[in-house]
Amino acid sequence: MPDQIHEQQNELATLIDRFSDNDGVHPTGIPSLFLIRESVVTEPIFRVNEPSFCIIVQGEKEVLLGQDRFRYGPGSYIVATVDLPVSGQVIQASSEAPYLALKLEFTSSEILEVLNHSDFPARPRKTTRRAMFVSQAEPSLLDAVVRLARLLEDHSEDIPLLAPLFKKEILYKVLKGPHGIALEQATMEGSHTHRIRDVIEYIMNHSEQNFQVEELADLANMSTASLHRHFKEVTAMSPIQFQKQLRLQEARRLLISKSTDAADVAFQVGYESPSQFSREYSRMFGFPPREDIKRLRGGSDETTTIS
Template sequence: MSQRTHEHQDELARRIDRYSNKDGVHSTEIPSLFLIRESVVTEPIFRVNEPSFCIVLQGQKEVLLGQDRFRYGPGSYIVATVDLPVSGQVIQASSHTPYLALKLEFTSSEILEVLNHSDFPARPRKTARRAMFVSQADPSLLDAVVRLARLLEDHSEDIPLLAPLYKKEILYKVLKGPHGIALEQATMEGSHTYRIRDVIKYIMNHADQNFRIGELASLANMSPASLHRHFKEVTAMSPIQFQKQLRLQEARRLLISQSTDAADVAFQVGYESPSQFSREYSRMFGLPPREDIKRLRGMDQ
């Protein structure tokens, strides 16, 4: 690690530690920028990961997408190019050395704006790429992240003007990086990843409804076999597995937030059989619905 890289990582860790005096995800004055701190190893957290860039400065985290495992630690970053149901777990953290990370959410229009003002060489768009990747931040990328973070303390009055510029610079550096083609494909109309992104949006908006693969294939202008292949290349799951993840995540959210019977929740999220729901819930979360929610509520007390 170069001296410059070490200094950048150390400064970012100090700033995150300063602005996040308790565990959790903290919003900032900069829209779409979040600071994350965890002082203990966490339980797996199941959620939909929106398009985002997240860089770790201290500790380690592991994210599970389908059967793919992504582990990242100090100086590495993870990017999700589309909405993805994942589970994430902080695997290295302590009260003395907490897990510290900075997350920057982005939209496809922001990526397109960077691409339209850049002179990238033509890159293949046909082969779909996984919509999540981990890479190591180089000094120039870290420098842009540091300048963005400094706005929180040193130049808050400059945020409206400079924050969007630094954000574009960060996205530009990621696009130039070794996995930038995956981010580009998710925003370029006509690419396989772009068409799969439309299918993902449809499934997310109709997760409680049954669908036929032929319907999704027509939406993507693909054959059913091609849709299945490309969907799995992008998400590490089949369309049915993707929908199941969404349904079970929503079911768990409803069970935690409401005093609702598991069978009622099963029907709400689209299951026709409560017993099938209970089996799949147990497979994903490790316990049947009632026992899992009792355990989670006990942890919050």
């Protein structure tokens, strides 16, 4: 089995290398499939990680979710089951052996379709799991990923029919894996994770607005204490911390993309006090806004993906 996994990883690395000739995130002819390449160790990159499956075949990466650290390397895959504000850093890469990864985004409806056509044993709805996990890829999962990637080799006529089938197979294998229940719960109506997902969607759509925790609890049909507990179990942070990360990430994006005053941006993203904004920005990114943006404009590209 180790030889089989090694061969599968080598083939996948060859395919990713062939179709990503420079650093960055590369969309492909297959919807929701991206190839990622980095030839240097990167700074931490902050963004919202959408529901996705990402497998690494070369190099190593570390993702920070709240206070949780997820480190993964060749043969490992990481899954986010809901939208999550995270930071990620390539920690092992070189021009001779670049970081190579394949990312596949998915939707709740795609997970439900797999569940509805599969005979999974009944699993508890009330057990809340973290919405991000790392696991080792089995040969059968790697085989499905390799077959999906092979479609990039002049098989464009096969993509409309075969790519959705291979994607379902990948999701099915993840659902059958040791952490599959976390993915399942994010789509199970009535589960704690599903209700927290609704709260996450609300916060993301209203991140610049102030809200009362009681409002979020009503939305989730939970008590405030239950909302706090389950929200933290799913996201590794409180609703307020989640909102703060969204605000600061959006502020950084605005500062990078526009010649805008930091105080104006602070108000745009929902801060009432520029001094508080500056303190929290420095705490999250390590530099005051003006210094950070000057540094970034002369350095790394903050549009790089996390996974």
